[in-house]
Amino acid sequence: MFDNARLTRIADWMQGYVDGRRFAKASVLIAHQGREVYYHDCGHRNLATQTAWQRDTVARIYSMTKPVTSVALMQLVERGLFNLDTPVSEFIPEFSDMHALVPEAKSLDQTAPCAAPTLHQLLTHTSGLSYAFNPGLVGRAMMERRIEFRPSQGSLAEMCSKAASLPLAFAPGRRWEYSVGIDIIGRVVEVVTGKTLEQYFIQEIFEPLGMTETRFSVPKASSDRFAACYTPLAEGGFTTGRATHGADTLRLIDGSDASPFLAATLQSGGGGLVGTIDDYLKFTESLRTGGDGIIGPKTLKFMMRNHLRGEIADMGPSSFAEQPMEGMGFGIGGAVVLDPARARCPGHVGDFSWGGMASTFFWIDPVADLSVLFFTQLIPSSAYPARSELKALVHGAMT
Template sequence: MVRSFFLLLLLSGLLACNATDTTTESSLIDATATARIDSTLQSLVDAGSIAGVSALIFEKDQEVYYNAFGYADREAQKPMDRNTIVRIYSMTKPITGTALMTLYEEGAFQLDDSLAQYAPEFADMQVFVGPDEDGNMILEPAKRPVTIRDITRHTSGIVTSTSDTTAYGKLVRETDPMNRENTLEQMAEKFGSLPLAFHPGDQWAYGPSVDVQAFLVERISGVPYADYVQAQVLDPLKMDNTHYVVPEADRGRFAAAYRMAEGEKLERVPDEAANSFNFQRWALTPGGYGLTSTIDDYMRFARMLVHKGTFDGATILKPETVELMATNQLSDTISQRMWLPSKGQVGFGIDFAVRTRPPASVEENHGKVGEFFWDGAASTLFWVDPVNELTAVLFVQKFPFDGALHKKFRDAVYGPIVLTGQ
C-alpha cells in the first residue's frame, strides 16, 4: 500500500514536470505569428506586387508554418503550391559552397591556398586601377594572389563589369566569360585572362566568384561539376526536384516569372526568356545561379545546415565546417562592400551573409545574431536561425529583386523590431 502511494507521488511529479516543460518551452511561430505571416503574404498578392508566394518554416524540427497565396502562373490561374518549381538563382550559391567544402573536409585544399595552386589560369594576375588620359587601362600586378577564401567571400576582384563604360568594362564584355556556351574550364580561362577589378581582399564585390568555385570543384575532383553536386549534395539530401534542367514531365509545375513594369504594374516575363536556361542543357553549369527547386527541397538543404551538416541520415558536412561557413570572413578593413549593407548588420561567411549585430533601426531587416542566409534575383529568400533552431524559405518569382518584400516577411516572422534600450 505504502509502495503504491509513493509510486503515485512519483508519477504525479513526473507528470507535473512534463506539463511544466511543455508550457515553458516557447515557440516563436505561434498563432499570432502565423496570422501575421498569412496577412502579410496575402496583402502582397492583393496589392498586385507579386503574382504568387509560398513560405515554409521549421522550428525545433517541427513544421510550424506553410501557406501559399496567389498564382504560380497567373494567366493560367495555376495556384502557387507546395509542388511549384521556381528559379532560385543565387540561392544556388550556398549549394555550390557546400559542394566545395566537402573537398575542404577531405584535405584537398586550405582556404588561404592561392587559387592558382589548383588553377594556373589565375596565376600572375593584373589589377585594373583606372584609365589613363587617353582612356587606356592602367594595370599593376596584384599585391597578393587570389585565394580560395577570396572566391568564397566575394573579395577576389573577379567581376563581370557589364555596365562599366571604361576600356576595362568593354574588355570584360567582349571576353564574355559567362556565356552559356562556355564550359567551366573555358569560363575560367577567360576570367584568368582578364585583369581583376581590385586587389584581392580589398573590397567585397558580388560577382562570379562562386562560378569559379564550381570550376574549382570540377578541377580538384576530376568530376563534372553538375555530377559532383548531384552526388555529394542533392542526392544524399533527397532533393529530387532540384535541377539545372527542368525535366519535361515536370514543366507543368514550373512557375512563370514576373517583373514590375512602369506604373507599378506586374507583367509576365516572356516564357522564352524566362525558361531559356532551364529548358535545355548548356555547356556552362554555373555555381552562382541556374538551379530550380521546390520549397520542400530547399528546406531539406536548410535543415541540413541548422543540424550542422547532417539531416535525415545523410551527413554532408561536419559541424565545424558548417560553423566555419556561418562565420563572418570579412575584416573591418574591407570597407567597400557594394550593396551588402542593405542586408542589415551583416558580414559574409562562405557563400552566406552572416548577421553580426542586431538591427540598428526599425527600417533594417529583422533577424537574430548568428543567422546566416542568402537570396535570389527573383526575390526568393532563405535563412537559418540557430538561436531559435529555425529555418525559413520564401518563394516568389519577381523582378527586379524586392528587398522590401523580404523586410515585410521577416517582420511578420519575428514581430516588430524593438531596438535595444527602447
C-alpha cells in the same frame, strides 16, 4: 514559440503583394527544430495559364545556389585536398597572370600586377572579381562581353576563361564586391573531382539529403510545374542601377515553356539551380542541424562565422548585394548577422542567410532553431523590401 494568430499575418502580407500585382505568386515555409510550423502559398506560377502556385512548383533559385557550391568546396577542404589559401590559378591556369585596376582607374588598361585570388577570397567576395550588373569598369566590360554565367552560355570552363581575361576590379583582399567568385569555385570543384558540378552535387549533396528536384536543368518529370518569371522593369530585370518601372508590374521575362533552364549547358555554381521549396528546406535543415552527414558540424560552424575584418559596409563595396551591408558580415557562401540594430531588421546575432535574383530568400536562425524560406519569381530582388518585411513578420509572431 509562435503566436498562431500573428503567423496568419504572413498570409495577409503575401496576398497583398499578389493582389497588388507586385508578385505573381509566393510561398513561405517555416520549420522550428525540424518541425514545420507554417506554410502558405498564393498566386499563380504562370499568369497566362492561371496555373496555381503550389508547394511542388519548381523555381529558379539563382544565388541561393551559392551556399550549395560553398558546401561542395568545403567538403573537399575537409578531405585535405587543398586549403582555403590556395590560389585559384593552381586549378584554373588562366588566372595565373593577374592584374587589378589601379585606384581611380578610368580605363581597363590602367592596371598593376597582383596575386591570383585565393579560394577563400572567391568564397567571400573579396577576390576583385565582379558581376556584369555591378557599376564600374569591370562590371561594364563583363556586360559588353556577356560574361554572365547564364544557363545558355556554353560551358562553365569557357565562361571562367572569359572571366580571367579581364583585370580585377581591385587587388584581392582589399574590398568586398559581390561577384562571380563562387561560379569560379564551381569550376574548381569540377577540376578537382573530374565530374561536372551537377554530378558532384547529386552524388555528394542531393542524393544524401533526398533532394530529387533540385538540378541545373528542370527535370523533365517536373517541367509542367516550372514557374514563369516576371519583372516590373521596362528594360529588363538584370539591373541594379537606375531602372525604369514599366506600366506592367508583372512583365514576363522568362517563360516556363521556353526557358534556358529547361536544358542548361552552363552549370552555374553562383546562380544556376532550380528546385522546390521543400527540397531547399532539406538543405537549410542540414546546415542548421550540423551537416546531416554531408559535412562536419565544426566545418559548418566555421562557414557560418563572419570571415571579414568587420561588417560588409566597412569594406567599401560599390556593388549590389542580396542583403544589407551594415550590421552584416559574410561567411562562406552566405551573410551573417553581426548586429540586428545596425542591419535595421529584426533577427538574432548569427543568423545565416542569402537570396536569389528572382527574390527567393532563406535564413537559418541558430538561436531560435529556425529555417525560413521564401519563394517567388520576380527579377530583380531589389524591387521590393519583402525580405526585411518577412523577417519582421516572423519575429513579430515569436513568443
